[in-house]
Ligand code: PEP
């Protein structure tokens with residue numbers, strides 16, 4: 001339910017409505033627009049053992065609210081997710097990330113600029129991380145990705161360096177001025193990962209780990225919520241609702257491919273999810289064509305398609321020597337391929353009227369003749385990769 005206030009309503013009127021809602025065991029979430037304020041009405045979000053029915057919206061409440069001073073009308077949100085829906089929050093949410101390598105000291109995700117988050121799948125060593133970070137930053141990437149805690153389908157797969165990996169990320173962050181995105185896997189690790197990361201990543205396997213969603217909902221750190229590999233759009237938005245309902249409004253969604261009957265790719269990249277999310281929700285969306293395809297040769301085309309479809313940014317795996325990567329080598333771009341992606345990504349962004357956010361030191365790159373097709377040599381390398389790359393293993397690793 002949404003209470004739409006009159007343009008002339010006072011702060012007192014709003015406060016009064018919030019009190020009335022509280023007395024009914026409900027919570028009110030005001031959104032202050034330019035012309036008027038609306039208040040989203042939600043049932044209480046309690047601990048996992050809260051008896052169902054507590055804080056439910058009772059019949060008759062609508063009439064009570066309608067009669068209160070300052071109220072214009074009452075609307076019903078037709079979707080099961082409320083705070084994540086456009087109906088409740090028509091304006092785009094913009095998530096601001098502090099980052100020192102851009103002028104102004106922060107970047108906005110979900111605004112006009114398209115952002116690049118790039119780096120290795122997994123933090124393996126200082127040398128591997130620093131080499132990758134220097135190249136991606138030189139090309140303009142503002143946010144460095146790298147997993148320290150890695151989910152692995154097989155218990156014998158590499159599980160990450162843990163806190164040691166977080167320390168390496170923090171070191172590169174302080175030396176290069178980039179922001180850091182890294183995955184958090186358990187509720188108990190949330191405070192520790194918060195100390196190092198600028199954005200907390202919730203992986204596909206944890207999209208419905210409700211205890212973890214509760215926990216990241218309580219902290220003041222932006223969260224990138226990956227789509228579960230078998231999750232519908234509605235389930236994904238309901239997972240986002242958990243985080244929002246606990247008070248953390250800095251939620252970024254990430255399309256990373258879903259399971260279908262197709263086996264040639266690791267996942268099927270659901271490009272249609274990008275404009276669909278923009279229609280259903282106000283939250284920013286990032287595209288991850290690395291997990292989305294599992295194939296190096298498809299990462300650049302799917303990146304460009306994602307930008308054309310309206311993504312707010314890309315999350316790309318890059319490795320100095322993908323053949324020796326401890327994880328996800330088959331889908332990691334080489335440093336050279338990453339260099340060839342950037343001018344193309346910029347050109348597609350410009351074609352649809354969007355800026356591409358660049359690290360300050362890269363702002364002079366990708367201009368003029370650089371825009372458009374990659375240089376001949378890189379194009380050849382890309383074609384070579386397409387011809388010889390082994391089909392990826394067919395299961396989620
Ligand atoms: C990753 O980004 O490396 C990763 C493990 O992603 P996902 O959770 O989408 O598989």
Ligand code: MN
Pocket residue numbers: 121122291317327328
């Ligand atoms: Mn990966």
